[in-house]
Structure formats: structure tokens, C-alpha cells
Amino acid sequence: MKIKVLCIAIIFHLWSNEVLADDFNYSFIRGGSKEVPEVLKNTGQNIPGNYVVDLLFNGSKTATSVELTLSNADAEHICLSDKWLQGKGIFLNKEFYKQYLNPTRNCYLLDKEKNSRVKFDPSLQELSIEMPQAGFIDNKKEGGAWDYGSAGFKLAYDVNTSKSSDQDRTTYGNIEGQINIGEWVLLGRGYAYQGEKFQSNNLLLTHAIKSIKSDILIGKTQSYNTLNDGFTFYGAQLKSNQDMYPWDSQSYAPVINGIARTHARVTVEQGGYTLKSFVVPPGPFVINDLTGVYSGDIVLKIYEEDGSVKEQRFPVAVLPNLLKPGNYNYNIAVGSKVDQYSDKRDDDSLFAQMTYDYGFEPFTLNTSALVDKNYNNVGLGFIRSFGWFGAMAMSGNLSQAKYHNGKTMNGFSASVKYARALGENANLQLIGYRFNSENYIDYADFNYRYYNLLNNRPKQRYESIITYQLPEMNVFLNMSAWKEDYWDTSSEVGANVNLSKSFNNISVSLNAGYSRLQGMESDYNAGVSLSVPFSVFDKSHYSFSGINYDRRNGTNFNTGVAGSVNSRLSYNASISQSRNTRGSAISASYLFDEVQTSASYSQMGNTSSSSFQVGGSIIGLPDAGILFTPVKNDEIAIVQMEDIPGVRFNGSMPGDKKGRAVIPLTATTITPLRSMPTTCHKASN
16 A cells, blocks of 8 residues: 555645646546545545554654554544554653543544644655653663563583692582573572582572562572661562662772782672672782672682682772652562571571662652561661762661670661762762771671670771772772771771773783781782783784782782684683792683683692683573573573574674574663664674
């Protein structure tokens, strides 16, 4: 029908509809009818029928080949349903158009609103919709159309085996599973060491609820807020999710510096929960992309190849975000806390907690209440922006802790936090003070049966974080310092400085740290690292070098080269020299279509070690079957092009013989696949 109407429009475009209706002789049409077709009459009304049109929204073409059905009731005003509009990517502000709703047909007469237009042009086969900004909801601002994913499962796995010349072979394996069931996601994690039983105590069932911008979690999870230290527990939790409000400020993420002597696994933990775990080569490293950080100590553990473990603690305090007036955050949790000493469920713990933050016009109010059969805590705080003076947060908590020996401890805690921009390039990210009375116990530290472990309780703490950056010169500086006093008269001080600069793709980084625990010798470290990219046969590589010093281990020097031979094969080779030991290491990884493999060999003095690792994911979908892939991302898309093997999408691994390809998606900005720009090409052999 579209072709016929277009042909008629082109042939008779030179005449007005009046001329066509009055002068054109229709008697040649078979049947000899003299009646003028409705589509050619100049009635100014919409003609009933089924059309395939292009859709224009506020002047921009947003869809093609859209089916449009008009009835006699649409002659003067086209009535469009909310479901039809949403299917075309237009999200109606129902409150704005509520008086233009036709309750009988359950659709909206948009163009009855004085600033809105709905026009159908049969000659061009176009439907044009114009709406004021108040009349529709910005879908991108609201986080886009939701897709809970397809029903199916994903099992990511890693198996590592290693052998040292002075130790027996050890084998380690871990799995992370995910099952999508409708709008629910079941997550699980487990691991096993050679000769030991398989361990699994991290099951979590989650569901994102769009209507209330919240998540419900059931299983092993974490509770954290601006007024209490976080803790891990088994139970259920309903909490608002700020990731569903893209315009809100992001939470503070600390910068953590460390130095690895060998190829080491680095683990970052908080409250008994692993925030990040990855393998680093010898030398300094920086972690600045942690998520889910809350108030409380962060524990950094470095597992060296020789079996030694270095542990560092980084106290962190998070300045709560100001909320826009009318916005709110909440968290409702019930369950049993995980014992911080045994990492098992605390049988004496049974709690209920609720926190609520609300944004008033001049300030944001923070409230919290926690009730346990042996513990109680209430908190109140506020944060306000004072313009040029900066932003300040003040809070206070009262606690009551009862122990099995009959001892009851009542205490209070008070804190002040401040943040301010220091010119265009510098920021006082955080300056804070917190005081705990001698009998104040935070729930994260409470254990009903262990009153004797209450030594070394925090008394007061000072901290500050300053950042300075010159983006146009690629210069970034971060400085932090803290001092903490304890009720047993001991104290601890620490400071860190990190400076980075890049020019012509060359990166230089300097870092230094200092810490001292009262009664013990001071610890300090400093280092400089350099990374220089280069190209060989049109392939990117880079060299790296570093010199580091710390009081315990003296000076360490390392240098090496790394790069990719092709899209599948990458390598890393380095040599190092410390106070008494010279070492070397080489590693390589290769991506097969189904798995990722890596191998390494190192020599440290008279000790040699080797390791081999294989990992990947097993994915199962009703429509696509079982897939094996090296991709282990939490969010993925499966594309199937039958009988077209080897196809790549946006640099993904090539599709298998059935034409199935796995595309990794980022966790923070997942674009619906139907609208994401996709580059597709046939993989070469």
C-alpha cells in the first residue's frame, strides 16, 4: 500500500487535491466508479486503514517501517496508547497528559495539548509527533529501557596449578555461577584447594525493582550506610539503588598503593567481603576502581609466589552524598551477622536494621536504627553545602551492647566531616574527625561471647585527603594522612602520596608512604615507575621499569617488556634485583575460542616456580544451547547468526561453527543491543 500511495503522490503532485477531485476522470478505473478515493479528498482528516510509516519524534526520525492502524475515531485526532509509544522508545509523562486520556480506548489524544502535535502525512507515509520536554521522560536519564536478560545460566571457572622447587605442587580452583530466572538472578561462589573439600557459602538471590529504584537481596550480603560501619550478614535486604539514578553523585573510591615482589595475587577486602582480587606482576600497583566501599578499614593482602602474605590496612571514611530535595535513600535488612573471626554465621546474632536518608531544601538528613537481641544502636546526622565554604557532615550515634558475662556497655560516637574545592585544580576531598566514648561499640565489632576482645578500641581519629590535577598536562596528585588514637593509649599515624604524569603516551608515577604504630619502628616506602609504549611490526608493546624502597626489604629494581603478538597471544617478561636476590619471570596467555590459558615461569635466587592456569565460562540458553567461551564478564550478550561461523562483533571472539558469538558488556553502561553501534566482520583464518 505504501508503494501505491507514493506512486499516486508523485504522479499527481503538480495538481492540487481540488483539481484532482473535480477534473480527474476516474471512469477509466475498472468498474467505472465515479467516487473519489478518500485518500485523495481534501478533507483534512485522517483516513482509516493500516499503514507502514516512518516515525519522527520532535523532528528526528526514530523508527522506520512502523505499523500504524487508524480507525474512524482517529479522523480528527490520532489516539496513541502508552504501550504503543513505549514500543517506539517514547516514554510519556502520564501526569502531564492525564486530562487528554481517552478512558474508553485507553489511549492519549496528544495533540489536544496546546504544545503537542501529532500529524500523519499519507503522501510521505510519515507520522510526526512533537511533544514539549515536560511531556516525555528522558529514557537515557531514567537509565534506559530495562531488559532483565534471557533465562539461562553462566558458570565462570578458573583452575590454577603451581609448583616450586622447594614446595609440593598445589592446585586451586574456583567457580562463580549465575542463573537468570525471569527477573531474578541467583549468584554463587565456591572454591577448593588440592586435598581439601569444596567450600561454598556465598549464595545470593537478587532482583532489581524498577518501580521503586531498589534491589532485594536474599543470602550472604553486606549492610552499609553513612552512620555505621559496614558488616556482612546472612539474611534479606531491601535497599534503594543509586545506580538507577545516573545523575546522582558517585560514591567515594580510595586510592590504594602497594608493591609486589613477585607475580602475586592481590586481594582487597572490607568487612569480610572481597571487593577485588587480581594478579599483578612484580613492582608497584595502584587500585583506584573499587566499588561498594563504605566506612571502615580496607584490608589489602598480597600473596607472593613464595607463600608469604603481606597485609596492610587502610582506614576509610566515606562522606555521604547530598541528596536533591525530595530524593531519598533507604535500607531495610534482617538476618544474622557473619562472625568476623570465623567467617561463619554468628548464632548469637539476630538483628533488624533500617536507615533512611532524605533530601530537604537546605540539607540532607541521615537516620539509622539497629536492634539485636543483645545490641541496640541509633544514629542521626545531616550534611549541607555552604557554597564557597564547602560541604559539612555531622553525625552522632548511641549504642548499647550486652555480653554473656552480664556486662552492659553504653556509649556514644560523634563525627564531623568536611569537603571543599581548593581552586580549580585542587580538592580537599575529605577532612574528618571522629570520637568514640570508651564504652561505645559499633555493631561491626560486637560479639556477644567475646568481651575479652575489646582491647585496642578506637578513641579518636583525624584524617584528610587532598587531590590536585592538571588534566591538560596529564598531571594527577593524591595525598592522604590519618592519625588514630586508641583507649589503651596506643596510637597509629600514616600518610600516602602518589603523583602521576603522562606525556606522548609515556607514563611516570611516583609514590611514597609512611606509617607508625606506637611502640614500634616506623615503616616507610618510596618508588618510581616508568612505562614506555612502542610498536613492532604494527603491534603495540610497552616497556616498564621501577625502583622501589621500603625499610624492611631495602631497594628493589625491576624492568621488563609486555605486549600482544596478536589478538589472542600476549606476553610479559621481566627481571628484578633486590637486596640479596636476583630474579626473572616470563609469562604468556593465549585465547582459544572456548577457553583462556596462561603459563608462567620465574626464578628467584635458587628457587624456581612454574604455574599454569585455564579459565573461561560455560553458558546455557534455551534458544542458543550450550556455549564455551573465554569471556567471564558478569554482563554479556549472545548473538546468533545461523550458518555464518567466525563473525566478530565489536572486537569480540569469533562466533563458533553455529554462528554464536559472545559479546562482553560493561557493568556500568550497558546499552541495549538493538541500539548499540555494532561493527560486524568475518574473522580471517
